Amino acid sequence: MSKWNLIVDVAECHNCNNCFIATKDEYVGNEIKGYSAPQPLHGHKWINILTKERGQHPMVDTTYVPTMCNHCDDAPCVKAGGGAVEKRPDGIVIINPHKAVGRHDIVESCPYGAIWWNEELSLPQAWTFDAHLLDRGWKEPRCVQSCPTGALRAVKVSDEDMAALIAQESLEPIRPDLATRPRVHYKNLHRFTKVFLAGEVLGSKGGVNDCLAGARVSLNFGETQIAACETDAFGEFRIDGLGQDLGGCRVEISHDGYSGETVTIQIKGDSVVIGTIVLKGNP
Numbered sequence: 555m556s557k558w559n560l561i562v563d564v565a566e567c568h569n570c571n572n573c574f575i576a577t578k579d580e581y582v583g584n585e586i587k588g589y590s591a592p593q594p595l596h597g598h599k600w601i602n603i604l605t606k607e608r609g610q611h612p613m614v615d616t617t618y619v620p621t622m623c624n625h626c627d628d629a630p631c632v633k634a635g636g637g638a639v640e641k642r643p644d645g646i647v648i649i650n651p652h653k654a655v656g657r658h659d660i661v662e663s664c665p666y667g668a669i670w671w672n673e674e675l676s677l678p679q680a681w682t683f684d685a686h687l688l689d690r691g692w693k694e695p696r697c698v699q700s701c702p703t704g705a706l707r708a709v710k711v712s713d714e715d716m717a718a719l720i721a722q723e724s725l726e727p728i729r730p731d732l733a734t735r736p737r738v739h740y741k742n743l744h745r746f747t748k749v750f751l752a753g754e755v756l757g758s759k760g761g762v763n764d765c766l767a768g769a770r771v772s773l774n775f776g777e778t779q780i781a782a783c784e785t786d787a788f789g790e791f792r793i794d795g796l797g798q799d800l801g802g803c804r805v806e807i808s809h810d811g812y813s814g815e816t817v818t819i820q821i822k823g824d825s826v827v828i829g830t831i832v833l834k835g836n837p
């Protein structure tokens with residue numbers, strides 16, 4: 555049986571908010587019988603874009619992560635709902651807009667914070683995957699349709715095919731620590747969950763400093779090499795996808811014909827930019 559999944563490529567999201575606005579347009583003030591009550595104009599973010607800045611000047615990047623109901627297969631909200639939250643055979647989770655009235659406990663049951671409380675209607679609400687449109691033959695929800703960069707993809711496949719896709723594209727759940735089996739999968743999530751080490755290497759010869767391409771950069775913890783790379787044509791390097799709390803490490807930089815340099819750094823919670831390292835040319 556084919557089921558719906560959403561794939562979010564974090565590297566392609568530019569924070570244009572089209573997905574957020576399209577979803578607002580679909581639900582604000584609109585009652586969709588059997589699926590959802592109207593979303594209030596203010597306060598709800600059924601698609602909620604998180605932001606993370608990494609690095610220090612001049613090597614900085616900003617990552618945007620669209621989040622929404624994950625339509626979990628092992629959903630705490632379904633368990634808490636006692637019939638007020640339905641898991642459909644196609645994988646979509648729907649909070650019943652009649653049965654869930656007054657059930658604030660359903661908001662609290664979601665460990666992702668993906669359920670919003672409609673004060674006026676006394677109702678928990680979340681993104682429905684636009685199930686009403688898909689049931690009418692749409693091929694994708696409006697957030698996907700409105701995304702100009704292809705950061706969002708909706709796929710309806712068997713769980714076996716989805717498992718293969720997850721492996722093939724290295725997809726991850728937004729919170730691997732939560733065992734709810736989400737149906738929203740993230741690509742390039744390391745830009746949100748991991749840190750990088752970066753810097754610039756110059757070679758100094760005859761009193762002139764110039765960008766040094768091909769310098770070897772090795773990140774070491776004790777006697778163990780954690781990662782390695784080479785500088786590019788501009789003498790710059792970046793090692794991404796590092797754990798946030800590696801503690802004290804050594805960065806060893808070398809190039810044939812130049813003296814080597816070693817820099818001691820602390821990786822603790824944020825990316826590290828070591829600035830400009832000058833290797834002196836051997837006489």
Ligand code: SF4
Pocket residue numbers: 622623624625626629630631632647663664665666667668669680734
């Ligand atoms: S993300 Fe939250 S609201 Fe959505 S299915 Fe999972 S537990 Fe339920």
Ligand code: SF4
Pocket residue numbers: 566567568569570571572573574603618620697700701702703704705706
């Ligand atoms: S529409 Fe696409 S690019 Fe724009 S914020 Fe949403 S996911 Fe990101």
